[in-house]
Amino acid sequence: MEQLKTEEQFYEWRNKEKVIMLFSADWCPDCRFIEPFLPELEEKYSDYNFVYIDRDDFLDICIEFGVLGIPSFLAFHKAEEIGRFVSKQRKTRDEIEAFIDGLKI
Numbered sequence: 001m002e003q004l005k006t007e008e009q010f011y012e013w014r015n016k017e018k019v020i021m022l023f024s025a026d027w028c029p030d031c032r033f034i035e036p037f038l039p040e041l042e043e044k045y046s047d048y049n050f051v052y053i054d055r056d057d058f059l060d061i062c063i064e065f066g067v068l069g070i071p072s073f074l075a076f077h078k079a080e081e082i083g084r085f086v087s088k089q090r091k092t093r094d095e096i097e098a099f100i101d102g103l104k105i
Helices: 007-014 029-044 059-064 093-101
Strands: 019-024 049-054 072-077 080-085
Touching: 007 019, 007 049, 007 059, 029 049, 029 093, 072 093, 080 093
Parallel strands: 019 049
Antiparallel strands: 019 072, 072 080
């Protein structure tokens, strides 16, 4: 999974086709819960680009896009937000897959 390094890079990624951004943090136990199956999700949904965003490093982006809880997902296609799975609740693999399956481009 690509890791966001700069705020400018966020907007570059957002403008691309089929991007799913995962907002997370090292200290978050619910974020660690989903880590083991993320590579399998990336493989299953290989038509999407996955980008990891450390919420603590990019708090301004989180505020701008209303991402207050983690782990959370935002999906973009050519700068248009096509879906969001944003909450502070733990997410299961089935819930994340249902979110991705429901994205409309």
